[in-house]
Amino acid sequence: xxxxWNGEGLExxxxxxxxxxxxxxxxxxxxxxxxxxxCKIFGGAEVLSEQLxxxxxxxxxxxxxxxxxxxxGISVVSSSTGGKLGRKIYFNAGTGExxxxxxxxxxxx
Numbered sequence: 286x287x288x289x290w291n292g293e294g295l296e297x298x299x300x301x302x303x304x305x306x307x308x309x310x311x312x313x314x315x316x317x318x319x320x321x322x323x324c325k326i327f328g329g330a331e332v333l334s335e336q337l338x339x340x341x342x343x344x345x346x347x348x349x350x351x352x353x354x355x356x357x358g359i360s361v362v363s364s365s366t367g368g369k370l371g372r373k374i375y376f377n378a379g380t381g382e383x384x385x386x387x388x389x390x391x392x393x394x
Contacts, residue, residue: 301349309357324354325383326364332371332390343367 298304329347347366365385375384
């Protein structure tokens with residue numbers, strides 16, 4: 286995911302600033318009350334090659350997530366962000382429980 290949609294082309298949830306708003310709106314549409322919504326933030330690892338890491342996509346995604354949920358008035362109750370390893374997340378929508386597994390980088394090409 287990239288942090289910001291620049292307004293050109295089609296608005297897509299592959300951009301953080303679009304997906305967070307769309308998810309929040311869908312939750313409200315399905316009957317959630319804003320005061321009952323909490324947030325868990327995971328990800329933002331720098332998993333791109335060293336040549337591309339100058340773009341700091343992971344760090345920019347982390348900063349965007351925290352900024353947007355703060356603007357929406359949503360509390361962050363748990364997080365695991367940054368680093369060099371990707372994550373696989375298992376989310377139980379019924380309980381809110383999140384299980385996280387770090388992904389090991391493969392040296393094969």
